[in-house]
Amino acid sequence: MGEQVLPFYLVCDESYSMQGEPLDAINQELPNIYHEIASNPVVADKTRLGIIGFSAGAEVLLPLADLNEVQSLVQLTPRGATNYGAAFSLLRATIEQDIRDLKQAGHTPFRPTVFFLTDGQPTDDWYAAHQKLISPDFRARPTILAFGFGDVQPATLRQVATFRAFIADGDLSPAQALREFARQLLNSVVQSAVASASSSNGALMAFPEQAKGYTVLAAEPV
């Protein structure tokens, strides 16, 4: 088949504190994200989206998909604690398998991009799982952009991110924070697909530099 594929993963906190306004907001944004990606043919032809939700454990809610081949919409639901380690372990295993599957099908996958969203501090010891995910030994290690609002600490976000982190300003409502996150994810997917059209090597990623209502934080190694 031999297609060029830009993989994107949305990794979203489903802890109890996300219940109500935050998850409602993202669930409202998801159909728009699907539609924008699927209906822009330049984007649809070369990007795929996967969704992982995490709380006490982690779950693949949408396996990496060409959004024109997806029948039903994912809905995020509030569940339990905030286990970053489970998210990172699942993400690593998922990315490894997805990239292997794409290559096996004869495609050319590019380095995945992860948009990570959380509203609170982790309730576990997650460093080891995170290290495995971003280690140079992991050939398909993703570029991670971390977004946070609510109770999460800037320092935590900076450690999670590999490229850049964003912390919501105090006066941003959770719904606004979520909508802006969704907008940044969509923009990155679309702009990356467009820029990649005429770039050497076939991929030129576009990552957010600023997000409305968020303060930008540089990524920092753990």
Place this chain on the structure above:
Amino acid sequence: MEQSHGSARPEPTASVPALSEPPLSASAPPEPPAPVPTIPEPAVIGRRPMLRSDPGGLPALHADHPGRPDSELDGATLPGLVVRAASIRGDAHRYYGTPRQDAMGLWQTGEAQLLACVADGLGSQELSYLGASLACTSACRNINVFHAYSDLQTAAEYLIEGIADALVRQALKHEVPADALSTTFLAAVVDQDTDTSPHRARLMRVGDSTAFLLHKGIWSECFGKKSGEETIADSATHALPGGTGHVEVAVADLEAGDMLLLCTDGIATPLARNNEVGDRLSAWWSQAEPPSLPEFFWQSSFRAKSYDDDRTAICVWRV
């Protein structure tokens, strides 16, 4: 000559009495209308793309530039060589109404030589299509510089320096930074009919536009991959006018039946990454006869999902 297209002929009027002799010509059955040829859609290789292959908005161009058609087509029959060349706007540029940034040129130069050039303007620079066009025409204007040197690397460097100078002057004229006209550049000087076989092609380039030899149905790269100093990723990003320190040269000898392909990455990338594309192009371009111009344009317009860049291909068959 008009085709009837199967449309109804007008009914004869009923005013003439049925008893009169019919005209002699009416006794012969009318010629059936010639079948209207169906032109096929461009070939789809792999999954059908969502992106349509259709010219979109006309691009907004720089005031000084005469125009930027969606595609260019060219060809030649020369002693011992048949050439087909096409430069086609990518489906992404068509979708967004932005100009084709690839350019190409074919010239007869010197005693019995073909000069073929392709150039790929940098995607991120709005005016790079000016740079790509100018790089090709400038190569033709300055080709004598190339012929003045017997060492290929030296000759190529002098020619390419001249091209870079032309780009810088043009940028000054338009009051933009030199980078705004950034482009790759690839050229081949091919010997026409000589008494001895094979025909030699001398190749030079800056950037990732590249050349392949099609020999007995198998593709091989003309520019060897550098080992050591430069990684593959580095050599992909060089461009003129800044990249004059990165001139690469190569030689390809064309036996009877061989074909030299010069192309921008809009062709080179799917050729390298999609086996079906490589096989299909090889099959089309390994026939006993090179394709006609319309056929070549149709072939070069193949659609492959996720490959939406401008594409330019110059094919030189040694016949």
